[in-house]
Amino acid sequence: MQLNTKHFGIIEVDEKETLYFPSGIPGFEDVKKFVLLGRQEVESPFFWLQSIDKPDLAFVVTDPFYIREDYYVDVDDEEVEEIEIKDPENVLTLAIVTIPENIRQMTVNLKAPVLINMKNNMGKQVIMKDDTFPVKYYIMTGGSEPPR
Amino acid sequence: MLVLSRKRGQSIMIGNDIEISVIDIQGEQIRLGISAPKNVKVYRKEVYEEIIKENREAAIISVSPEQIKGIKITKNEQMDDENN
Numbered sequence: 001m002q003l004n005t006k007h008f009g010i011i012e013v014d015e016k017e018t019l020y021f022p023s024g025i026p027g028f029e030d031v032k033k034f035v036l037l038g039r040q041e042v043e044s045p046f047f048w049l050q051s052i053d054k055p056d057l058a059f060v061v062t063d064p065f066y067i068r069e070d071y072y073v074d075v076d077d078e079e080v081e082e083i084e085i086k087d088p089e090n091v092l093t094l095a096i097v098t099i100p101e102n103i104r105q106m107t108v109n110l111k112a113p114v115l116i117n118m119k120n121n122m123g124k125q126v127i128m129k130d131d132t133f134p135v136k137y138y139i140m141t142g143g144s145e146p147p148r
Numbered sequence: 149m150l151v152l153s154r155k156r157g158q159s160i161m162i163g164n165d166i167e168i169s170v171i172d173i174q175g176e177q178i179r180l181g182i183s184a185p186k187n188v189k190v191y192r193k194e195v196y197e198e199i200i201k202e203n204r205e206a207a208i209i210s211v212s213p214e215q216i217k218g219i220k221i222t223k224n225e226q227m228d229d230e231n232n
Contacts, residue, residue: 027203078187098205099210103211
């Protein structure tokens with residue numbers, strides 16, 4: 001299937017790689033289908049969660065365990081029931097990256113990771129109840145304070 | 149919007165299985181108890197709105213994929229600077 005994307009032009013997407021988000025993503029609840037782009041590239045920790053429904057919509061994502069070695073995801077089982085997670089080993093955890101024009105101010109949302117069940121290609125953004133990890137984690141300073 | 153007055157210890161029902169009780173009132177702060185089925189997610193509104201706001205911000209990517217790929221992260225250190 002072909003997609004005319006904003007950031008990558010026309011790309012060919014294998015339908016088998018479609019990720020289905022039953023609840024969409026908060027703020028984009030009507031967008032249910034995504035695909036991961038650029039994940040195989042080893043030189044960069046960043047890749048893309050590209051919407052199939054809305055080719056203009058994409059999120060830069062990264063591996064939160066790469067950003068913080070002590071990272072963990074703590075959510076109730078009910079939160080992930082929707083995407084039928086049975087074994088945490090099959091879960092791919094992503095964090096959405098916000099990149100303003102001043103790239104040094106880029107942040108990663110560690111409080112609300114995106115979980116993907118690799119067994120059934122279903123995904124969901126979950127919100128952790130505790131405040132251990134911030135919504136805006138500044139990658140360049142490694143904390144909640146922006147770089148000067 | 150339906151507006152109801154409740155006293156401490158009183159509650160309201162939403163449908164058959166969601167109950168919101170006023171546990172305590174102290175000045176400007178009200179402590180609420182919520183019992184709801186486990187599949188009903190309850191968040192402080194500002195937390196959920198914060199995530200929505202962050203997602204909307206994240207969806208505006210003003211830098212090119214090439215620039216993003218060029219970003220190096222040295223863990224717990226500053227970004228590689230061209231002046232270095």
